[in-house]
Amino acid sequence: MTALRETVTGDPVPARFSINQETVKQWSLPQLVRGCTAAGVSAVGLWREPVQGYGVAAAAALVREAGLTVTSLCRGGFLTTSDPDERKARLEDNRAAIEEAATLGAPTLVLVSGGLPPGSRDLAGARERVAEALAELGPYAAERGVRLAVEPLHPMFASDRCVVSTLAQALDLAERFPADQVGVVVDTYHLWWDDTVAAQIARAGAGGRIAAFQLADWVTPLPEGVLLGRGQLGDGAVDLRWFRERVEEAGHTGRIEVEIFNPALWDRDGDEVLAETLDRFRRHAFGPAPA
Amino acid sequence: MTALRETVTGDPVPARFSINQETVKQWSLPQLVRGCTAAGVSAVGLWREPVQGYGVAAAAALVREAGLTVTSLCRGGFLTTSDPDERKARLEDNRAAIEEAATLGAPTLVLVSGGLPPGSRDLAGARERVAEALAELGPYAAERGVRLAVEPLHPMFASDRCVVSTLAQALDLAERFPADQVGVVVDTYHLWWDDTVAAQIARAGAGGRIAAFQLADWVTPLPEGVLLGRGQLGDGAVDLRWFRERVEEAGHTGRIEVEIFNPALWDRDGDEVLAETLDRFRRHAFGPAPA
Numbered sequence: 001m002t003a004l005r006e007t008v009t010g011d012p013v014p015a016r017f018s019i020n021q022e023t024v025k026q027w028s029l030p031q032l033v034r035g036c037t038a039a040g041v042s043a044v045g046l047w048r049e050p051v052q053g054y055g056v057a058a059a060a061a062l063v064r065e066a067g068l069t070v071t072s073l074c075r076g077g078f079l080t081t082s083d084p085d086e087r088k089a090r091l092e093d094n095r096a097a098i099e100e101a102a103t104l105g106a107p108t109l110v111l112v113s114g115g116l117p118p119g120s121r122d123l124a125g126a127r128e129r130v131a132e133a134l135a136e137l138g139p140y141a142a143e144r145g146v147r148l149a150v151e152p153l154h155p156m157f158a159s160d161r162c163v164v165s166t167l168a169q170a171l172d173l174a175e176r177f178p179a180d181q182v183g184v185v186v187d188t189y190h191l192w193w194d195d196t197v198a199a200q201i202a203r204a205g206a207g208g209r210i211a212a213f214q215l216a217d218w219v220t221p222l223p224e225g226v227l228l229g230r231g232q233l234g235d236g237a238v239d240l241r242w243f244r245e246r247v248e249e250a251g252h253t254g255r256i257e258v259e260i261f262n263p264a265l266w267d268r269d270g271d272e273v274l275a276e277t278l279d280r281f282r283r284h285a286f287g288p289a290p291a
Numbered sequence: 292m293t294a295l296r297e298t299v300t301g302d303p304v305p306a307r308f309s310i311n312q313e314t315v316k317q318w319s320l321p322q323l324v325r326g327c328t329a330a331g332v333s334a335v336g337l338w339r340e341p342v343q344g345y346g347v348a349a350a351a352a353l354v355r356e357a358g359l360t361v362t363s364l365c366r367g368g369f370l371t372t373s374d375p376d377e378r379k380a381r382l383e384d385n386r387a388a389i390e391e392a393a394t395l396g397a398p399t400l401v402l403v404s405g406g407l408p409p410g411s412r413d414l415a416g417a418r419e420r421v422a423e424a425l426a427e428l429g430p431y432a433a434e435r436g437v438r439l440a441v442e443p444l445h446p447m448f449a450s451d452r453c454v455v456s457t458l459a460q461a462l463d464l465a466e467r468f469p470a471d472q473v474g475v476v477v478d479t480y481h482l483w484w485d486d487t488v489a490a491q492i493a494r495a496g497a498g499g500r501i502a503a504f505q506l507a508d509w510v511t512p513l514p515e516g517v518l519l520g521r522g523q524l525g526d527g528a529v530d531l532r533w534f535r536e537r538v539e540e541a542g543h544t545g546r547i548e549v550e551i552f553n554p555a556l557w558d559r560d561g562d563e564v565l566a567e568t569l570d571r572f573r574r575h576a577f578g579p580a581p582a
Contacts, residue, residue, distance in 0.1 A: 121533075158528075193414070222513070
């Protein structure tokens with residue numbers, strides 16, 4: 001209801017905003033809920049580990065009682081193994097993640113596919129195993145009101161984290177399944193460099209596949225390991241407004257999650273980071289384009 | 292003639308091999324020439340800075356007298372600036388690079404396009420300025436027997452080094468010009484993650500656009516700045532044999548350069564690194580596929 005009220009008072013920006021928990025990782029779950037309430041932020045993206053640490057049912061009650069919308073749960077996936085026992089364990093863990101999403105009322109479970117198995121160079125085979133796992137998990141998720149969202153990660157993660165590197169690949173996978181079972185994540189950090197991304201966003205929208213839209217900026221130099229180098233909105237190379245407009249044209253006018261992995265943000269006061277992030281979101285994803 | 296003799300003696304591998312100077316950066320130019328001769332390596336890829344340091348004409352004489360083939364000169368490019376004075380200076384520098392390549396007898400000048408200008412988020416505009424520069428430089432190069440080779444760099448370099456991130460993009464650029472003016476570089480390090488790369492290699496071959504084929508392996512974790520993290524052949528995720536077969540199917544049966552930027556190789560004895568690299572080349576790009 002917060003979202004609606006904000007729209008009515010003439011400021012649509014907070015009504016579109018969702019803060020991914022990892023952006024303010026310094027906060028506990030109760031701190032996150034208190035901080036969002038204080039800042040007028042009405043939606044959050046959650047991660048499994050802190051939710052499990054607090055207790056899934058307790059976390060669900062906490063966010064529900066605060067009136068917060070849960071836009072997504074991160075993350076399932078890591079489905080590329082060729083070892084039968086490991087595969088069984090991974091599927092089981094993903095079913096648990098689906099149940100956690102359902103308990104939290106999160107419509108979307110973000111899936112990071114997984115990298116190449118140790119010693120393997122077979123990208124095509126790894127991608128096919130992701131498809132096989134989606135076939136098993138998709139119906140299980142849809143029965144519980146949760147949609148799996150395949151997230152293409154930047155190609156720099158292809159060997160060790162995610163063999164799905166482009167939105168086209170993610171859609172090739174997702175489109176093998178019904179749209180209520182498998183969608184995709186559009187994340188500016190991972191996709192900004194791709195000159196085919198506008199066409200692929202349109203394709204995703206036309207098929208009803210945009211399950212989540214996430215923002216982070218691209219800044220260099222990348223840190224060692226490249227995982228924790230995402231930039232605050234406006235600090236980097238990504239034309240966030242352009243992305244938001246393309247995603248809206250494709251029919252996704254719902255929540256936009258800001259998900260920034262950056263230790264410099266985690267070292268600061270959470271309230272300050274949240275206020276800055278909302279301000280940057282307003283100016284760089286929505287404000288007037290620079291002259 | 293070395294290459295021919297090697298083919299006749301039944302070992303085609305050294306006849307395909309070229310060592311890029313940067314792989315054994317610890318060597319001066321005379322050391323490189325001596326080391327190649329001692330190892331039976333008959334081709335080198337050179338870089339402008341060490342060649343200029345030695346003197347371009349002297350370097351050309353040195354490699355010619357040693358009977359070495361120069362497969363490419365690295366590098367021109369950095370053509371994305373929107374500042375008129377800087378653009379003029381960059382074009383001038385590229386014309387100098389073309390002349391250096393001609394002096395060295397290098398048929399190919401590798402071009403790294405350049406990143407986004409400071410503060411810009413306009414990838415499409417930057418790419419268009421690369422095309423404009425190619426239109427100016429292409430005829431100048433062809434008149435001197437040199438072909439410009441647009442190198443797509445891994446998308447992790449898109450903001451600060453190269454706005455051309457895929458082989459498809461490089462071909463979209465190159466194909467605006469005659470094939471004797473502008474070709475492309477196929478480098479496994481930059482392209483290995485791309486599920487469309489086989490089709491794009493075939494496209495490049497059909498159009499006679501493969502100006503250089505370079506090998507390096509992909510290893511993680513990436514170092515800070517991600518520039519110097521390339522892996523020795525066989526140490527990483529890239530199926531080098533698969534790439535070599537695709538490039539051969541596309542009609543390129545010429546030299547293959549090994550170009551690895553890795554300080555761990557530079558800390559070692561150059562002869563040892565060259566011998567290891569040739570051995571890895573034999574086993575991972577040519578040897579029988581593992582069972």
